[in-house]
Amino acid sequence: MSNNLVETLFGAGLLPKTDFPPGSRYQGSAVRTRPGPDGAPVAYLTLRFCPDPARFATLSVHRVVAGERLDQTSARLIGDPQQFWALCDANGAVWPQELEADDCRVRLTLPIDVPAPKEDTP
Known part of the structure; x- marks a missing residue:
């Protein structure tokens, strides 16, 4: 084994x-x-279809600064620069450059189809 x-x-x-x-x-x-x-x-x-961004629950939103690359954003937000594609999927971007524009807002999300935690109400 x-x-x-x-x-x-x-x-x-x-x-x-x-x-x-x-x-x-x-x-x-x-x-x-x-x-x-x-x-x-x-x-x-075989063809890979990008998932519907509505299937991702948003945890936070990151505002891109001029010159920031998506691999850098991924390293900072996810801890792995090679997971830039997960940010693309969650934000409905086919090309990484779509999420590199100055002042672009990039959603950091839970994995696909994982619901957001319910907020405690008194």
Whole structure:
């Protein structure tokens, strides 16, 4: 038995095998092949649709300053510059540059379909 829990779950068939690491925007995307011009198989990814931003609960809003890159914003807000795509998904941006404009407001959200905590009322 493997010492790595993820490998164990893959081996047991409880997690689908993927070429992409957990946390990748493509994790869980299917890799398919089609014949190339010479008949040799050519691998491609199935289409990934961006989720509806309404499915994300807002925790806070960050105002971008001039010259700030989305990987820098992601490092500051999420703790990982490679998770910039999560900010894109939550804010309905297809291209990272859409969230880099001076004075742009970027929503920091909970993961998709995780409801916001209910506020305590007296």
